[in-house]
Amino acid sequence: xxxxxxxxxxxxxxxxxxxxxxxxxxxxxxxxxxxxxxxxxxxxxxxxxxxxxxxxxxxxxxxxxxxxxxxxxxxxxxxxxxxxxxxxxxxxxxxxxxxxxxxxxxxxxxxx
Amino acid sequence: xxxxxxxxxxxxxxxxxxxxxxxxxxxxxxxxxxxxxxxxxxxxxxxxxxxxxxxxxxxxxxxxxxxxxxxxxxxxxxxxxxxxxxxxxxxxxxxxxxxxxxxxxxxxxxxxxxxx
Numbered sequence: 001x002x003x004x005x006x007x008x009x010x011x012x013x014x015x016x017x018x019x020x021x022x023x024x025x026x027x028x029x030x031x032x033x034x035x036x037x038x039x040x041x042x043x044x045x046x047x048x049x050x051x052x053x054x055x056x057x058x059x060x061x062x063x064x065x066x067x068x069x070x071x072x073x074x075x076x077x078x079x080x081x082x083x084x085x086x087x088x089x090x091x092x093x094x095x096x097x098x099x100x101x102x103x104x105x106x107x108x109x110x111x112x
Numbered sequence: 113x114x115x116x117x118x119x120x121x122x123x124x125x126x127x128x129x130x131x132x133x134x135x136x137x138x139x140x141x142x143x144x145x146x147x148x149x150x151x152x153x154x155x156x157x158x159x160x161x162x163x164x165x166x167x168x169x170x171x172x173x174x175x176x177x178x179x180x181x182x183x184x185x186x187x188x189x190x191x192x193x194x195x196x197x198x199x200x201x202x203x204x205x206x207x208x209x210x211x212x213x214x215x216x217x218x219x220x221x222x223x224x225x226x227x228x
Contacts, residue, residue, distance in 0.1 A: 034216065043202050043219035044155065045114075089154050098145045098160025098168040098206075100217060105154055 002027040002094050004103040012109045019077040021106045023090035028071060030092045034100070035064060035075045039086045047075070047088075077108075085110045115139055116205050116220035124226045125193050133188045133223045137205030144186040145217055146178060149200040161186050162208050190225075198227045 003026045013019045025033070031052040036044035048059045050066050050073070057064050063076040077084055087105040094101040115138035125131050137144050143162045147155035157170035161180035175191040184205070190197055201224075204217035 036219075043114075043116075043221045046216055046218055049216060091154075094157065094170075098143065098162075098217075099157040099170060100145075100147075100155075100204075101157075102154030104152075 002030055002092050002101045004090050004092050004101050008106055009104065010107045010109070012111060013080050014111050015080060015082060017080055019075075019080045019084070019108060021075045021077075021088050021090075021108065023073050023075075023103060025071050025073070025090075025092050027092070028068070032093055033064070033066065033073050034091045035062075036089045036091060036102075037084075037086045038089065038105070044089060080108075080110050082110050082112060084108060114205075114218040114220065116203060116218055118201075118203055118220040118223050120223060121221070122224045122226075124228065126228050127193055127195060129193050129227075130189065130191045131193060131225060133190075133201050133203075133225070135186045135188070135203035135205075135220060137184045137186070137203075138218055141205035141207050141218075142184050143206045143208045144180055144184065145204045145206070146186070146188045147202040147204065147219075148172075148197075149202055149222070151199075155202055158188070193227045195227050198225060200224050 034049040035047040038044045050057045061078045066073045089105045091100040091102045117136045145160040146158040149155040160168040164180045180186045200222040202222045204219045206217045207215040
């Protein structure tokens with residue numbers, strides 16, 4: 001089955017800097033990946049997704065890069081703001097219908 | 113904010129009791145998935161409902177059960193509560209696409225369950 005894991009449990013950045021959050025996955029057949037943001041006391045919020053036929057996808061201030069060769073994806077946040085402080089999860093479909101496998105998350109802290 | 117709502121927001125139960133959690137899916141969505149999130153961990157898949165039937169299940173015992181109603185809302189029932197069931201319970205709604213593929217899952221705010 002699939003497993004996903006984030007490289008760092010915590011990340012601290014200065015306001016205005018760019019943030020990069022990394023994630024590794026195990027199943028080379030995985031064809032869909034999602035990034036979620038979870039603020040304290042709230043449910044995960046969809047940020048951006050990417051299909052395996054793409055290497056890069058951009059959203060508003062966010063970019064996801066997918067490297068299928070090394071089974072790695074990253075989330076880049078440009079000009080990080082205090083409102084970006086949250087736990088970020090990467091997720092991928094698991095073996096069961098409807099199952100998303102989540103990593104443990106990276107807690108992003110933004111210093112003013 | 114998504115259009116997914118959950119009730120109640122918080123709940124305290126004692127060991128051995130039963131609990132029912134509710135979820136209303138986002139407009140246009142026909143599929144509901146339930147997840148358990150322990151403190152400091154990522155969400156873990158419990159099961160998914162589509163067309164009022166369970167069509168996928170994670171590694172949870174049978175005392176975790178659910179329902180989906182014709183309006184696509186859903187319930188999660190947990191019997192014989194254990195201390196380890198204390199967690200944030202999340203529901204996520206999505207659309208089932210052609211070929212059985214699921215679209216992006218959008219999460220509700222969760223129900224915080226505490227078992228004493």
